[in-house]
Amino acid sequence: MKIVIAGAGEVGTHLAKMLTDESHDIVLLDDSLNKLSKISNQIDLMTHTGSAHSFEDLKKTGLSKADLFIAVTPYEERNVFACSMASYLGVGRTIARINNSEYLEERYKNKLRNMGIHELIYPESLAAKEVVASIKQTVTRQLIEFSGGKLILMGIKVRNNAPVLNKSLKDLDLNEHNISVVAINRDNVTIIPNGKDVIKDGDIVFFVTTPIQEQYVFELTGKKVFDIKNIMFLGGSRVAQKAIDKLGDNYRIKVIESNLEKCKQIADKYDKVLVINGDGRDFKILKEEGIDKMDAFVATTGNSETNILMCHLAKTYGVKRTAAEVENLEFMGLAENMDIGGVINKKLNAASYIYKFTLNAAISKVKCLTASDAEVFEFIAKHDTKITDKPIKYIDFPEEAVIGGYIRGEQGYIANGDTLIQQGDKVVVFTLPSGIKKLEKYFK
Amino acid sequence: MNIKIILRVIGLLMFVEGAFMILPIIISLIYGENDTMGFVFSSGINLLIGAIIIWLTRNASKDIGKREGFIIVAIVWIIFSFLGSLPYYFTGAIPNYTDAFFETMSGFTTTGASILNDIEALPHGILFWRSLTHWLGGMGIIVLSLAILPIFGIGGMQLYIAEVPGPTPDKISPRIRHTAATMWVIYLVLTLIETLLLWIGDMSLFDAVCHAFATMATGGFSTKQASIGYWSSPYIQYVIILFMFLAGTNFTLTYFTLRGKFRPVLKDEEFKYYAIIVLGFTTIISVGLFITAQYGFEETIRNSLFWVVSLVTTTGFGTVDYLMWKPVLIAVIFMLFFFGGSAGSTGGGIKIMRIVLLFKNGYYELKRLIHPNAIIPLKFNKHSVDSKIVTNILAFFVLYFIIFGASIVVFMIFEPDLVSSMGAVASSLGNIGPGLGSVGPAENYAHIHPLGKWFLSFLMLLGRLELFTILVLFSPAFWKE
Numbered sequence: 001m002k003i004v005i006a007g008a009g010e011v012g013t014h015l016a017k018m019l020t021d022e023s024h025d026i027v028l029l030d031d032s033l034n035k036l037s038k039i040s041n042q043i044d045l046m047t048h049t050g051s052a053h054s055f056e057d058l059k060k061t062g063l064s065k066a067d068l069f070i071a072v073t074p075y076e077e078r079n080v081f082a083c084s085m086a087s088y089l090g091v092g093r094t095i096a097r098i099n100n101s102e103y104l105e106e107r108y109k110n111k112l113r114n115m116g117i118h119e120l121i122y123p124e125s126l127a128a129k130e131v132v133a134s135i136k137q138t139v140t141r142q143l144i145e146f147s148g149g150k151l152i153l154m155g156i157k158v159r160n161n162a163p164v165l166n167k168s169l170k171d172l173d174l175n176e177h178n179i180s181v182v183a184i185n186r187d188n189v190t191i192i193p194n195g196k197d198v199i200k201d202g203d204i205v206f207f208v209t210t211p212i213q214e215q216y217v218f219e220l221t222g223k224k225v226f227d228i229k230n231i232m233f234l235g236g237s238r239v240a241q242k243a244i245d246k247l248g249d250n251y252r253i254k255v256i257e258s259n260l261e262k263c264k265q266i267a268d269k270y271d272k273v274l275v276i277n278g279d280g281r282d283f284k285i286l287k288e289e290g291i292d293k294m295d296a297f298v299a300t301t302g303n304s305e306t307n308i309l310m311c312h313l314a315k316t317y318g319v320k321r322t323a324a325e326v327e328n329l330e331f332m333g334l335a336e337n338m339d340i341g342g343v344i345n346k347k348l349n350a351a352s353y354i355y356k357f358t359l360n361a362a363i364s365k366v367k368c369l370t371a372s373d374a375e376v377f378e379f380i381a382k383h384d385t386k387i388t389d390k391p392i393k394y395i396d397f398p399e400e401a402v403i404g405g406y407i408r409g410e411q412g413y414i415a416n417g418d419t420l421i422q423q424g425d426k427v428v429v430f431t432l433p434s435g436i437k438k439l440e441k442y443f444k
Numbered sequence: 445m446n447i448k449i450i451l452r453v454i455g456l457l458m459f460v461e462g463a464f465m466i467l468p469i470i471i472s473l474i475y476g477e478n479d480t481m482g483f484v485f486s487s488g489i490n491l492l493i494g495a496i497i498i499w500l501t502r503n504a505s506k507d508i509g510k511r512e513g514f515i516i517v518a519i520v521w522i523i524f525s526f527l528g529s530l531p532y533y534f535t536g537a538i539p540n541y542t543d544a545f546f547e548t549m550s551g552f553t554t555t556g557a558s559i560l561n562d563i564e565a566l567p568h569g570i571l572f573w574r575s576l577t578h579w580l581g582g583m584g585i586i587v588l589s590l591a592i593l594p595i596f597g598i599g600g601m602q603l604y605i606a607e608v609p610g611p612t613p614d615k616i617s618p619r620i621r622h623t624a625a626t627m628w629v630i631y632l633v634l635t636l637i638e639t640l641l642l643w644i645g646d647m648s649l650f651d652a653v654c655h656a657f658a659t660m661a662t663g664g665f666s667t668k669q670a671s672i673g674y675w676s677s678p679y680i681q682y683v684i685i686l687f688m689f690l691a692g693t694n695f696t697l698t699y700f701t702l703r704g705k706f707r708p709v710l711k712d713e714e715f716k717y718y719a720i721i722v723l724g725f726t727t728i729i730s731v732g733l734f735i736t737a738q739y740g741f742e743e744t745i746r747n748s749l750f751w752v753v754s755l756v757t758t759t760g761f762g763t764v765d766y767l768m769w770k771p772v773l774i775a776v777i778f779m780l781f782f783f784g785g786s787a788g789s790t791g792g793g794i795k796i797m798r799i800v801l802l803f804k805n806g807y808y809e810l811k812r813l814i815h816p817n818a819i820i821p822l823k824f825n826k827h828s829v830d831s832k833i834v835t836n837i838l839a840f841f842v843l844y845f846i847i848f849g850a851s852i853v854v855f856m857i858f859e860p861d862l863v864s865s866m867g868a869v870a871s872s873l874g875n876i877g878p879g880l881g882s883v884g885p886a887e888n889y890a891h892i893h894p895l896g897k898w899f900l901s902f903l904m905l906l907g908r909l910e911l912f913t914i915l916v917l918f919s920p921a922f923w924k925e
Contacts, residue, residue: 002618025617025618025619027618033830034830040615041601041605042601044600044601044618044619044620045619046615046617046618049827
């Protein structure tokens with residue numbers, strides 16, 4: 001697939017790198033020659049210096065023959081306009097990065113489509129969703145809902161108090177309870193387990209199950225759900241603001257932000273939020289604001305190191321739930337190991353969201369797992385595809401992937417070897433990166 | 445340092461070289477000459493060693509960083525020359541190994557300096573291999589392997605940069621592999637067309653192929669002792685002039701032209717100066733030759749044009765002996781040793797783009813003296829050039845002329861004549877072929893001391909990889925972890 005990406009920022013660069021590795025042909029457009037020359041030294045792609053909203057510059061990227069145009073410059077209006085121009089120049093599909101949730105509303109979709117903007121991506125909103133999920137669901141490292149919660153995937157860190165410890169999956173007989181273990185992350189390596197594998201102390205185990213069985217999974221892993229009331233946000237970034245939006249009024253929220261202007265903005269926007277102007281790294285301020293009484297601590301400053309360290313510090317003060325925005329990919333494993341409950345990466349989120357547009361199969365959801373390098377897909381099983389051919393155990397399914405469950409009609413089910421996937425089912429597949437390409441053919 | 449992948453790439457390329465040696469085996473079988481076994485041995489050694497290395501390094505990780513890139517490219521070129529010289533040695537065509545190595549390095553770097561005193565006496569297989577070394581080296585060994593071997597991931601980029609270090613690497617498609625393949629297709633097509641055109645003239649098919657190889661690679665090896673002068677046909681000379689000119693043109697421009705887009709060519713500054721340089725020097729030399737009234741009208745222009753194109757593109761084919769001309773004209777000819785084709789062409793040497801940027805920068809420097817506070821960006825093709833590139837080019841010139849000067853001094857140990865020394869060094873460093881004095885177009889390099897030949901071989905490699913790729917290996921920083 002030929003893909004043109006406008007904007008060589010963090011999201012653009014990460015996407016370019018990922019898509020190049022997936023053997024797509026990438027053309028990257030940016031107005032900074034400096035940025036581009038750095039990237040073209042590292043990634044096998046073509047770069048063009050130019051503006052994302054110039055017809056001439058867009059033409060130079062060979063848009064008319066491209067399948068996908070992704071505008072991820074920092075400026076929303078530029079992205080929207082660039083997509084519109086790209087559509088006019090004949091690109092197959094366009095995706096614009098936005099900073100305004102208004103555009104996401106269903107009633108404006110057609111208007112945008114008429115302008116040639118086919119898909120929208122809002123990385124801050126995606127990250128905020130993660131933050132909210134990690135606050136609302138205090139037990140899991142990661143929680144992903146499929147088809148509005150009919151099936152859920154939970155990543156849970158298992159500690160020495162868990163009853164499932166040191167038992168093989170076969171003995172646990174989880175299928176009986178509509179639970180399936182799709183992966184185990186042990187020492188930063190992701191294993192696709194078979195019946196003989198044993199769950200050990202310190203593993204992050206990924207369960208797929210129906211919402212009714214959620215409680216049983218918590219029991220198995222020795223987790224107790226606790227309520228969260230007091231939340232402290234470190235840094236009033238856009239992610240934090242979006243998260244506050246989504247959290248609603250049921251929480252007591254404090255935001256610590258060093259920029260006075262931003263503080264005023266946030267205070268203006270959210271009545272119930274207490275905004276503190278000060279450097280979040282100053283421990284006196286944190287103490288004054290009662291960090292030890294907090295149930296959750298969310299660090300979303302622009303600095304990954306600060307976020308990780310401050311979350312770690314909050315832990316030592318007895319904050320039970322922490323979440324850190326970590327934009328530096330290398331630090332993600334480190335953050336996981338430091339027991340930070342939610343590790344959020346804007347780039348990865350955005351990239352996996354866009355990823356589904358580059359695959360040929362019908363996909364309704366893609367999510368990357370922060371606690372592992374794997375991805376989860378929700379495929380729609382179409383008529384006459386390999387997957388609907390025969391029961392799962394007779395399909396020569398790739399080793400790197402596993403079918404966790406499927407949603408038929410209004411109900412979610414756990415898959416086992418005898419399951420026969422039917423047309424119209426939504427199939428939840430867990431896969432290591434190396435398996436992604438192989439999966440395509442089963443759903444095409 | 446990822447030593448395994450370095451070995452693996454080298455092994456793979458040795459295998460490729462061994463495979464290419466099968467071609468001269470076929471030629472020697474067709475002509476029924478006695479050099480077949482020499483090629484079979486050489487090819488066998490390459491294939492065998494290559495295969496063993498490939499097998500031993502089968503689980504190498506594919507990480508190729510900057511360092512690995514430089515080392516691979518440098519070593520590949522050296523090993524290619526060592527093993528590529530085996531056919532000369534085994535068949536007894538060149539019994540002395542130093543000579544055989546010199547001839548091969550001269551071939552792969554597309555220099556075209558020869559030590560052979562009686563070229564016509566050699567079997568066809570050897571002559572074919574000699575021209576083939578040009579053709580393989582012309583577009584670049586790494587570029588070739590990127591195009592035909594599906595083994596390089598992201599690392600291919602590092603290798604490409606190390607082998608094609610021009611001021612601004614152009615990509616014509618997002619994938620380096622696809623870019624390399626396209627370049628090779630253009631290269632192949634032009635070679636075929638030239639072969640055909642030469643064959644229509646009164647060249648034999650064999651000579652036509654060999655000369656097309658040498659022209660498109662801007663090499664200079666001929667199958668005749670008298671080079672192109674052997675054929676008195678003006679038609680053949682004009683065909684070769686045309687294709688030398690094309691070989692010295694940026695292949696990206698050729699690509700656009702072949703696809704029917706003429707604007708990039710017409711708007712390209714480097715091409716404009718390339719044409720101006722060729723036409724300007726042709727005029728100067730023609731006028732000089734008219735005054736001395738050595739040749740007829742058409743012949744004067746043809747001879748001037750031939751030599752100008754041959755030297756500017758660093759091909760080194762010859763017709764008449766320019767050393768017979770007036771000294772001032774020889775001096776003008778010597779200036780032509782310091783151009784080199786366009787960036788992104790098969791020509792060696794300094795490259796027109798660097799010269800244009802150097803002169804522009806010099807001119808702007810004068811402007812800056814008058815307007816000390818003015819911001820005057822250096823522009824090329826209507827885009828301002830990054831100051832890093834300008835620094836790089838200035839460093840290139842300084843290094844080039846320091847190496848040129850120092851090499852003359854070193855080379856005087858082996859060659860007492862200053863003019864001949866200057867000619868040999870400039871010619872080797874610029875990948876040209878003929879030089880001045882005792883290494884002029886009518887002479888060859890056979891009489892040079894063996895150590896001198898090794899020294900010139902080193903200069904050829906230095907020039908072919910545009911200095912930095914080789915010089916960086918001599919910097920302590922490169923070897924520090």
